[in-house]
Amino acid sequence: MHIIAKKPIYSPKLDNFGGTVMGFEYGITEQYLTKNGKPYIYRMGEMHYSRVPEDRWEEELIKMRDGGIDVISSYVIWIHHEEKDGEFCFDGNRNIAKFIGICKKLGLPFVLRIGPWCHAEVRNGGFPDWLIEKTQGIVRTDAEPYLSYVQRFFEQIYAQVKDCLDSVLAIQLENEMRKQKNYMIKLKKMLIDIGFFAPFYTITGWGGADSPDSYPENEMIPLYGGYPEAPWLDNIDEYFGCSNFLFSKERDDENIGGDLFGKEDKLSVKTNATSPKTPFLTCELGGGMQATYHRRPIISAEDIFSLIVCKLGSGTNGLGYYVYHGGANPVGETTMQESRETGYPNDLPIISYDFQAPLGNAGQIRKIYFLLRALHKFINSDGERLAPMPAVFPDEIPRDFLDIEKLRCAVRSDGFSGYLFVSNHYHGGKMKKISELVKISLADGGKTEIPVKLDAHAAGIIPFNYKIGSENVSWLTAMPQGEDENNIYFAKMPGIEPEICIDGKSIVPLTNGMSVGGKRLVIIDNGTPSPSSGKKIALSDPVTSQDRSFFDHIVNFDGTLPEFAPVNEYKFKLAADVKYLKIEAYGNVGALYCKDKLVFDNYLRGDDWIIDVRSFAPETEFVFKILPLTKKDKAKIFFEYDMPIGNITPTVYGLTDKIVYVD
Incomplete structure (x- = not known):
């Protein structure tokens, strides 16, 4: 298997975006975000404040931060704040200003996914019943009286959050919206006229929503997603994964929104990976998966970890998890869950929104939390170097996501050194051990050869031509976690034996305490604590x-x-x-x-x-x-x-x- 490493190309700055948040200057180029002028890969975790008790917010946000999350996002769910026409509620677990304030206290910038429609498996996609009635169902368009009600709602949100907008990194407009460019322009203008401001305005880009007729390209940034399963599908067939478990230039998950975009075109629009001229960033990588009545998948830690490794290896420069923390629906005059009874495609539990997330509805910690924490430490350590590196793919690739014979891999490099991303997993797959010699051609004519050996369901990141102290190491099968004056830290990766090749020839076990280039290697085992018994x-x-x-x-x-x-x-x-x-x-x-x-x-x-x-x-x-x-x-x-x-x-x-x- 052969991969040709490429040097990074010049990445021009996008001038219409950027600003200062909590003392840091954020910007954006065509390839990556910047933070204080340096390439930056965010780790954004979604937690819905109105689905988590107010008195639990801080302890749960601390867990998220300790897991390596450095940005918090949340939908603003309209029906949670204005179930009755004109009666707004911003107390208790609906106190959005307090929630953003706690995020700021903990050093976590906030992304305001303001809607007005959000989906989020909520009743009417977040719209109050009265809004549907008073607009006769003519919503999500630049029509009256809908826009006037949206303006009133936005004004109420602004009154709550105006004093904490300095910690808002981005505002997401709408959700899964296609071919409504004028509507999107009016929503942004409405927000700015009210007084909102943020360095970035974003949209969801899947399902063709990143096409030129869907949004103003110089004003909003499309973000993408990918899930390990699709419980919204209108069938009960076994689901064998999807392109999210392959390394690919494709940004889109062809299944997201398939329940709402319409059967006639749910798979008709594919994202062009060379357009738009914005970075490959995400806001909805499945931190788990919510069950519907008719489809009840069980999502494993390997599902999520493999998906994230595949997306990072495919070139994404921002990890946004939906959701990172589960929750519970409030109950008001009606129940608040999505249901067929209200005209939506799926039945959801009345209360539970656990989502099988790294942190569950009660704050329980799942195995994936620890795997992602190690990956986030890698990004914190090496992300500045990784972000400009283009993704390249081998000359031999799996024929499709069901192929278990061919190694799934990609390289991101500066032309000489970099990272080999590998995976041997897809959701529902009956995998087996796999071995493959990966030959990487370098920009100077040199070559690095890595004998990859993966257990079933393994995934990970292999540095090559990696600098450790004074030594240039050919490759090692452990994930970088940072270094200090005397030590350099690496994490074991499940299903991958830790080995090191210093001179391109001799392969030896990577052991705790060994010395390389004047540095002591510390090997971290991210083992999961035993499940609580009681x-x-x-x-x-x-x-x-x-x-x-x-x-x-x-x-x-x-x-x-x-x-x-x-x-x-x-x-x-x-x-x-x-x-x-x-x-x-x-x-x-x-x-x-x-x-x-x-x-x-x-x-x-x-x-x-x-x-x-x-x-x-x-x-x-x-x-x-x-x-x-x-x-x-x-x-x-x-x-x-x-x-x-x-x-x-x-x-x-x-x-x-x-x-x-x-x-």
């Missing part, structure tokens, strides 16, 4: 009920109604020292109640629930309800876990841990 809680004997209120909105993907079996109800009480509940449940749908109020629900998919119960008093009684899975309903749902049919008693554990770890 103490089993005694449940009452089940009571059979016909109460179906927590799932009466559900419709199968084919338009039929589920075959509702009697619901099983289990009661239990909260012990004094329990902070979280862990629930192992099998069936179709589950819901936790306290005093007839829905606390949490989810579509069961075979993994554990974690629920934060720190706000409940000791001896509080809960009722856990399970709708069993029937054979008929199982045939209309895509499960990755082989969910059993019939009545199965759940297991509930009380966790006293301050921090909860899960697989």
Whole structure:
């Protein structure tokens, strides 16, 4: 396998963008962002303030920062702030100014995804019911009275955030909007006239939204996305991954927005990777995946890590995770989730928005958190050097994303040294060990050869011609993590044996404490703590009920109604020292109640629930309800876990841990 390394090309500055945020000067070129004049790769994590309790914001944002996130983003969900016409709410977990203030306190710039439409698996895509009624459904266009209501909403947001705009790095306009250039221009002008300002204005670029007829190219920057699965698909077929698990010039995920763009053209528009003349930046790389009623994928740490390695190796210079932190939908006059009942394509849980994210709905820490933390340390250490490096691809590539015989790889380099990005994984793939000799031709006529050996599901970054102290190392299979005066740090990569080749010939194990070029090598193992176990809680004997209120909105993907079996109800009480509940449940749908109020629900998919119960008093009684899975309903749902049919008693554990770890 042969790759020809390329030197970086001149990257002219884009003059219409940039500014100072929290003491740092940000700019942009055609290839990358700059921070104080130096190439910069951001690590942006999405957390929806209105889906996380206000008193948890700071501790969760600290977890995000400790995981290497350096920018926070959030949608402003209109229905969360103005469920009733003219009645605005900005207190509690809707206090956007307080949230941005905490981000600023922690040194985290904020990206305001202001909408007005956001999707986010919210009722009406975030629009209040009254707006749909008063506009007769004529929304997301430059028509009245819609634009007047948008202006009123933006003015209310501005009144809240005007004193903290100095920490706003970017404002995203709309979401998944195509062929409405005049509308996008009017939205930006409206924001500026109201008083908003930011160094960058962005849009989502997938599905053809980066075409010249969709936005003003010199005023907004398209950002891209990519997910490991697509639970919004209108089928229950097994999903074998997509181009996101390949190294490619393609910026677009052909599946994002496929449920809303329309069946006739959901795959008809492909992004031209040579246009627009802006960097390859992202805002929605799947930090996990939310289950819908009809599709219930289980996302692994390997899914997410491999996807991110592929995107970084393909040339992206900004990592934006959607979402990095899960949450829970508030409940108001109505429920707030996307549903078929409200005319949208998918049914979502009423409360749960866990998303299988690095940090879950209750702040539980998943394995992927630690893998991404190591990758973020690499970017923090080597990102300034990496950002100008173009991505190049081998002469032999996998025939498609199902090909498990051919190594998936790419190189980013300065023509002489750089990084080999490798992967041996895709979601749902039954991978095997793979070995391949990768020959990299350098700009000076030289050549570096790297014998790549990957276990099944491995992915990583291999530096080559890498400077360690006074020594130029041919290559090593560990990820750089930074250095100090005496030490240089590297992280082990799962499924890749740490080795080093100093002279281009001799390959030796990379061991902790070995000396190279006058530097001591420190090898970091980013092992995940064992999952929190807890103490089993005694449940009452089940009571059979016909109460179906927590799932009466559900419709199968084919338009039929589920075959509702009697619901099983289990009661239990909260012990004094329990902070979280862990629930192992099998069936179709589950819901936790306290005093007839829905606390949490989810579509069961075979993994554990974690629920934060720190706000409940000791001896509080809960009722856990399970709708069993029937054979008929199982045939209309895509499960990755082989969910059993019939009545199965759940297991509930009380966790006293301050921090909860899960697989």
